[in-house]
Each structure stands twice: as structure tokens, then as C-alpha cells.
Amino acid sequence: MHRTVNLFLLLFALASAFAVYALKYDARRLEVRVQAQERAVERLEGDITVLKAEYAHLGRPERIEPLARNLGLAPVSSRQYLRLDADRRGPEASAAPASPGAR
Amino acid sequence: MRIVPSASNTNAAGTRSAGQAAFLRRRSLIVLAFVLLCFAAITAQLARLALVGGTRTRTTAAEPLLHGLARPDIVDRHGRLMATDLAVNSLYADPQLIQDLDEAIEKIAAVLPSLGEAELRKLLADKSRRFVWVARSLSPRHAQRIHDLGLPGLAFRTELRRVYPLGALAGHVLGAVDLDNRGLAGIERMLDDNGLVEPAKAAVRAAKPAVRLSLDVGAQHAVAEELRLALKQFAAAAAAGLVIDVRTGEIVAAVSLPEADPSKPAELLDPAKLDRLIAGTFELGSIYKILTIAMALECGIADLESIYDVRRHLSAGAHEIKDLYPQGRPLTAREIFLYSSNVGSAMLALQAGTERQRAFLTRLGLLLAMRTEAGPVAPPQLPKAWGRTETITIAYGHGLAVAPLQFAAAAAAVVNGGEMVVPTFLMRAGAPVAAERVMSEATSASMRELMRLGVTHAAGTGRRAEAEGYGVGGKTGTAEIPGRGGYREKAVIASFLGAFPMESPRYITFVLLFEPQGTRETAGRITAGVNAAPVTARIVERIAPILGVLPRLVEARTPFDAPHRAQ
Numbered sequence: 318m319h320r321t322v323n324l325f326l327l328l329f330a331l332a333s334a335f336a337v338y339a340l341k342y343d344a345r346r347l348e349v350r351v352q353a354q355e356r357a358v359e360r361l362e363g364d365i366t367v368l369k370a371e372y373a374h375l376g377r378p379e380r381i382e383p384l385a386r387n388l389g390l391a392p393v394s395s396r397q398y399l400r401l402d403a404d405r406r407g408p409e410a411s412a413a414p415a416s417p418g419a420r
Numbered sequence: 421m422r423i424v425p426s427a428s429n430t431n432a433a434g435t436r437s438a439g440q441a442a443f444l445r446r447r448s449l450i451v452l453a454f455v456l457l458c459f460a461a462i463t464a465q466l467a468r469l470a471l472v473g474g475t476r477t478r479t480t481a482a483e484p485l486l487h488g489l490a491r492p493d494i495v496d497r498h499g500r501l502m503a504t505d506l507a508v509n510s511l512y513a514d515p516q517l518i519q520d521l522d523e524a525i526e527k528i529a530a531v532l533p534s535l536g537e538a539e540l541r542k543l544l545a546d547k548s549r550r551f552v553w554v555a556r557s558l559s560p561r562h563a564q565r566i567h568d569l570g571l572p573g574l575a576f577r578t579e580l581r582r583v584y585p586l587g588a589l590a591g592h593v594l595g596a597v598d599l600d601n602r603g604l605a606g607i608e609r610m611l612d613d614n615g616l617v618e619p620a621k622a623a624v625r626a627a628k629p630a631v632r633l634s635l636d637v638g639a640q641h642a643v644a645e646e647l648r649l650a651l652k653q654f655a656a657a658a659a660a661g662l663v664i665d666v667r668t669g670e671i672v673a674a675v676s677l678p679e680a681d682p683s684k685p686a687e688l689l690d691p692a693k694l695d696r697l698i699a700g701t702f703e704l705g706s707i708y709k710i711l712t713i714a715m716a717l718e719c720g721i722a723d724l725e726s727i728y729d730v731r732r733h734l735s736a737g738a739h740e741i742k743d744l745y746p747q748g749r750p751l752t753a754r755e756i757f758l759y760s761s762n763v764g765s766a767m768l769a770l771q772a773g774t775e776r777q778r779a780f781l782t783r784l785g786l787l788l789a790m791r792t793e794a795g796p797v798a799p800p801q802l803p804k805a806w807g808r809t810e811t812i813t814i815a816y817g818h819g820l821a822v823a824p825l826q827f828a829a830a831a832a833a834v835v836n837g838g839e840m841v842v843p844t845f846l847m848r849a850g851a852p853v854a855a856e857r858v859m860s861e862a863t864s865a866s867m868r869e870l871m872r873l874g875v876t877h878a879a880g881t882g883r884r885a886e887a888e889g890y891g892v893g894g895k896t897g898t899a900e901i902p903g904r905g906g907y908r909e910k911a912v913i914a915s916f917l918g919a920f921p922m923e924s925p926r927y928i929t930f931v932l933l934f935e936p937q938g939t940r941e942t943a944g945r946i947t948a949g950v951n952a953a954p955v956t957a958r959i960v961e962r963i964a965p966i967l968g969v970l971p972r973l974v975e976a977r978t979p980f981d982a983p984h985r986a987q
Contacts, residue, residue: 327454335461339468363507367560373501373585378641392642392962395889395971 489601489617490580491608493630494594496637497672497847503594503608503682505601506583509563509576510556515544517573524571528554531565544573557581582608588679590640592695593633593671593794593845596685605688606794607633607845632847634670639663642962643673647931650955651677654936654946660696660824661955662930663963666832666919668848669841671792672927672967674698674825696932701798701821704932705899706948707831707917708817709765710867713757714834715780716768717863724754724866730763736812741766744947745881757870760881760896762816769815770808777811783858784830785840786822793845797823817899824915828930831917835871835893835925838864871895872922885918885953887960889971894918894929894956896948901935911935914948916956926969931956 494503518524525540532555543552554574558566563576582597595606603612611617616628643661651659663673676696680687687693694700716722729750734741745759756764769777781787790797801821803810813819825843833840839855871893874882881896897915915932919925931952938944942951964971 324450331457331461335464338465364560366504366506369501370504370506370583370585373504376500377586377589378638379587379589382641382645393965394961395887395964398889398971398973400973 489619491582491597491601491611491617492628494607495630495632496635497632498636499632500637502586502590502633502637503582503584505580507578508557508581509560510579511554511558511563511566511574511576513544513552513554514550514573515547515552516550518544519572521545524573527569527571528566531562531569584682586637588681589637589644590635590674591680591682591687592676593635593674594682595794596682596688598685604685607631609795610793633845634672634847635674635845636672636966638966639673639963640675642966643959644675644677644679646955646959646962647675647677650933650951654933654939654951656933656936658696658934660932661959662697662824662828664828664832664843664928666836666925666928667841669829669832669843670848671843671845673963696934697824698792698794698797699823701801701823702913703818703821703899703902704824704827704913704915705817705897706760707827707895707897707915708814709757709760710831710834710871710895710917711781711784712765712769712815713753713870714859714863714867715772715777716753717866718780718859719772719776721771722753722768724752724870726753727751728753728756728764728767730756730761730767732763734763734766734812736766736809741812754870754873757895758873758877758880765815766812769811774806774808774811777814778806784833786820786826786830790826792825792843797826800826817897824930824932828917828928831919832928833858834864834867835919835928836864837861868893868922868925871919881949882916882918882953884949885916885956887920887957887964889973890960890964890969891921891923891972892918892957892960893920893922896953898947910946912946914946914952916948916952918956918960920960920964921969921972927967929956929959931959
């Protein structure tokens, strides 16, 4: 009787030792994965910074202005503002070019 | 194990020894099983490791140490990036580990042609060294390509580098950093002084939120662009432009040409690239008449209709004060402003007296040291003695040199209803600014009327500053530049201190042209009315839409005409 109990306990101890061992390895593997993910996040964050800087660099007004002017665009002039609630006037108003503000 | 029965008690011992032997055999079996189990466990784990791959514990060299500081980003008022930290890869080599020198040199040179094969050979062939920099601050693309070569003996080290994606735009405001990412000047210096910069141990960027400036990148560019054109058109030596929100003191645009590139710290020390808005003090000339007349109104010694006989001879020291546009008749205070009468402003200042003049200018902050987030403003140059002569000359802007920023701040108080604001380069969080009242609402209203008149009146010197619909008002100033032994001929600072829209001013604009030359369009004149004033008009036309100032429509125009609406 004692022997079977002892045998059982021994086996149990061995099994749990093995389980702990396996768990430890699993934990370590997860840790490595976490580290890899963290590194990836860091790398991506770095990439985002680079892209943001590049975006700002490409969108700098110094570059955009000549491009826009080449496309025939120009700064808004005060003449391009129109009042929406203005009375509709006679023929001289309809002769005006169709809303340049829509550009 | 063998059991030897003892000879003395054979019988009893015989049965006992048989039981004992069985017991011992079983025991040995247990031990055997235990040992086998242990082996089985080891085998199982080995098999598991072999099959699953188990833990790939990689031993890598410790993360390269970063010698640098992580700085927060700098963005403009709309969040557009002005300065950021980038982790850059610097390539280094251990010559002892390089196996095939020729192959290495050839492959590196193919990716980085700028290095040159001969130089590479000199670097990499030196086997006595274990560390040589091959190329610093590589672009990520180049670094990846070098990495992909898979050459032994080459490795990268990450460093943080400050970059300014907008180039030289607002370079004077941003300042610069040194090689260790430490702030040297401008806003960058402020970041260090305020503890916003943290030492970086890894290639991680600062966790601190971005610092939001009051500048508007669009307006800043528009002002810079118009000033650049003016610089060329009038062959001026330098130019500066400033736009300040009159209610909050936020500096929306601050341009000083020639620009200083923040990525080249040495440019900040170049005297030719001095920040003329902040780091230089100038006698600004007639724009001071704004202050002189405001003082007269505030002291109650005159109103806009008070008449002064400006034909009178007036001398200050050895000089006789003369008017540039003499009218040959007595002028009202309004006309003194309009015709920019030196004699008239001198008479107003004399009537108020030196004490009151001094007190008024002090209240407007013009005689006190000032600082902004971008560093201290050049202190005002006060006259050594402030007597009758100085009272006269300061009335029309000579004898007291201040930084243009400081003058613009005072002008903001004149037009905004009389409250002094503190100029700032940082965006205010929208909280109302506790402002000190320096003059009455009524004085400010009169000054707004006068300044608008200076642009709308047919005889106003600021006529050319009119930007249709935006109600620009202001005052021209053409100040001779003091040189050795007196004022220099034909060398002036032409400036226009303006505000718009004048009925309820939102922004002060201040345009300065240093030593503009006469051109055919200006008929050879170099006064501010023909150069600084029209530049102001162009600037206002460009920045008003950016800053959300709507033009006042002079006449109603119909928006969408018959063809669109009729359907």
C-alpha cells in the first residue's frame, strides 16, 4: 500500500517537475516573442517618424508653392469671396465669371 | 547485487533470504525505472527542442549605447511638423573581421558612391584598428542596403539626429542644436532650459508631447516669400517681417532675411544673418509718431482736432527739425499723423513733457528688457540723457533704438483697445490673457481711425498698403541709419507698421526693409511709402485667407449666377 502511494507520489513529483520545466521554457519562448514584437514596434515607430518627417519635408510650402503655381493656382484674392446672402443683381452680376472661389 | 546467506541459521535464513531477495530486486527495479525515467525526460526534452525548435535564445551584443538627447517635436499652431528627432544609422567597421577586403570595398562603394574606393581602402585595410566610422547618419534606405550586403565586420550604431523638414523656414525662431542634440539657441534652447529634453539610452524618441508654436507655417512662408521678392525688387540688404495677434500676443510669423538654416548652427552666429526682429535694435523713425500721438491723446493734452503751427522753427541741439512733406499751414493732430510731420510730433511731445513721454513709453514696455521663449530680446538702447533734445527726436523715432518685436508689441496695445500683450512664440491654450491696460479704449479707437486714414487718405503716406477688403491701417517710417559721425546718406530702414482689419484689428504686421534702393517704379525714391507699404499690402492679401480673416466686401457681389441658380 505504502509502496503504491510512494510510487504514485514519485511519479507525480516527476511529472510536475517536467511540467514546470516545460512551462519555464514556454515562458521563455513567449518572452523572446514579446521582445521581438517590442523591437518590431520600435522599428515601426522609427519608420513612422521618418515618414512623418518626409511628409513634412515634401509638403513644405517652399516646394508646394511653385508646384501649385505651375498648375495655375494662386493665393485667394479678396475678390474671390462672395456673400451667399447677397441679393441677386442685374445683368452686370451674371456677366461675372462663375465662382473662382470654387477652385 | 548478491546476497550471501550466513551459515549459522540456514533454514530460517533460507526463507527469509528468498523474501529479502525479491524485495531487493523490486527495489532495484524501482531505482532502475527512476533512472530510466530521468533519461526519458531528458530524451523527451531533447526531442521537443529538436522538433519544435524550442526557445531561440539569441545572444546579441548589448544595444548600442546612444550618446544623445531625445528632444520633443516642434510643431506649428496647426500641428505641422517643424523639427523632429530621427534615429539615423551610422556605419562602422571592425577591420580585423573583414574577410575579403576587395569584395567589401567594392560592395560598399556600390551602395555609397560618395565614399570613394581609395578612401574606403585606407579605412578598412588598417588591421590595427578595431573600430572605424565608415559613414555617419545614413538614410534608412542606404542602411538597409548595406545591411543586406551581409558583409562581416560591418555594423551599425543608431544615433538621434535633429532634423528640420521645412528647411530654413523660421530658422531664427527654432534656433539650433549641437552634435549631441543639445539646444544652442532659439526654441531649441528653451526646450533644454525647461527640462523637456531627456537623455536617450536607446534609439527611442522623446515621449514628451510636441511643443506647439504660435507660428503658422503657411503665413510664415507667405511673409518670407513676399519679403524675398521685395529684397530682390528693391535691392535691399536685408528684410524682416512680423505678424502678431493683437489680442493674445501670439507671433504668427516672424521672418528675418537672410534666413538662417537651423541645421547649420554656424549660420546663427553670422552677423549678416542676424535675427533683425529680436536680436537687433534700430531707430525706427516715423512709426514712433503712432506712440507720440497716442501719448498726446492719452494725456489729454490734445485731441485729433487740436491745431499746431508746424511752420515754427524748432531745433533740437544743433539740428533744425524739418518736415519731409511741408504743408505750409498749421496742422491738426490728425494731419500731423497723416503728413508725418516731424515738427508737429515734436511739439506734441514737448507739450506732454519728457517725464510723461518716458512714463508712457515705459508703460508700453519699450524701455524695459524683454524676453521671449526664443531667448532674450536685444535690450532697448536708451539715450544717455533724456532731455529736451531727446524728447523731440524720440517723438519722431530717433534716439531710441528698440528691437522691432518690442515695438510691434507696443503697437498691438495701441490698436487692440489699449491692453498690453506679451509677445509669445508658443501657442496660447485659448485661455484669456490677463492684460494690463496701458491706455484708454477711446485713445485706441482714435488711433485706429488715424492709422486707417494713413492708408485711405489721398495724401496718406501708406496709400500703397491698401489690400482690398482687409481694411489695412498703419504708418510708414523711413529712418536714416546712423553711421560713423552722423546719419548715413541714402541708407535707410523703410518700415510699415500696419494692422488689419482696422475696424477691429486682429493682427499687427510689421515690415522692415534695410537699405532699399530706388527703382524705376519708385521713381528712385527709397521712402517706406513706395516699398514697405506695398509689400505690406501683398503680405496682408496672402496671409489674411490663411489666418481666417474674411475680407469686407465693398459691394455685394452675387455668388452663383443665373446659369447655376436658374435650374
